[in-house]
Amino acid sequence: MTRVAIVGYGNLGRGVERSLKQNPDMTLVGVFTRRAPESVATEGAAAYTMDELLQKKSEIDVCILCGGSATDLPVQTPEITKNFNTIDSFDTHANIPEHFAAVDQTAKENQTVSIISTGWDPGLFSLNRLYAQSILPKGETNTFWGKGVSQGHSDALRRIKGVADAVQYTIPNTEIIQKLKSGEKLDLETRDKHFRECFVVLQDGADAEAIKEEIVTMPNYFADYDTDVHFVSQAELNRDHKAMPHGGTVLHTGTTHEKTKQVIEYTLQLDSNPEFTASVLVAYARACARLAKEKQFGAFTVLDIAPKYLSPIDDATLRKELL
Structure with missing residues (x-):
């Protein structure tokens, strides 16, 4: 059972709470907020102040950080990673290398694990860009978001x-x-x-x-x-x-021989952007807990994580049912 804390409770935090209810191998310790806990209308989760987070360190395996990328996560992720394994959805693409470096240093110094920039873009779309470009090196990738x-x-x-x-x-x-x-x-x-x-x-x-x-x-x-x-x-x-609502497409067009055209297309159509993003965060929280048990300390992105780490199903069953 992976024990999860939600840090910040807006649309994304609420989505994480809902997603955890669909994952029986994970349990929610509580929501930690900068607001007065009694003012936070969760869907059943206990609410605490941010000051109480450290007091519950022994009860938490992973903190899912649900703040914004503009000002919250650049500060919160390195700070909280000093004491906890963390997941964030930092999505300012231009600043990901800088954010990764800061979190990686903190995680290695404090023997914790942090998976940053998790979601669908950056996140699942990043994986699909990597797969497409590796499979069809003679080609072009374009990513479209929305509407x-x-x-x-x-x-x-x-x-x-x-x-x-x-x-x-x-x-x-x-x-x-x-x-x-x-x-x-x-x-x-x-x-x-x-x-x-x-x-x-x-x-x-x-x-x-x-x-x-x-x-x-x-x-x-x-x-x-x-x-x-x-x-x-x-x-x-x-x-x-x-x-x-949201969604988007990763489109890679390439050739394998002379004029043999190949198209790889990966598309998402989402009724709820925050609920889907939250579901991705929860899956990677499972991976984060596993990496911590293996003492693979430091920062990671979706590009570093083996797919099987996301699943609650054992390796033999995955090979039997999904290959």
């Missing part, structure tokens, strides 16, 4: 001073996808493949034009994309934009 709500980008919007609430949609260029699948060779820039649409609720007295400028020029999030910003009321946001 859907990006948790990381929405969180980045909500961190802007003067923003009360916000949701961001990533919208793929379907025309470009079809051209690639038909074999066209395209020289694509980042903004050719996706469009970003933001729905923002302002705090009273906030400067809309200044906030719009901060959004469209935000590095790593919006600066490289064509981005529309819509200012709406909280009522409108709640009515029209609180569902959290």
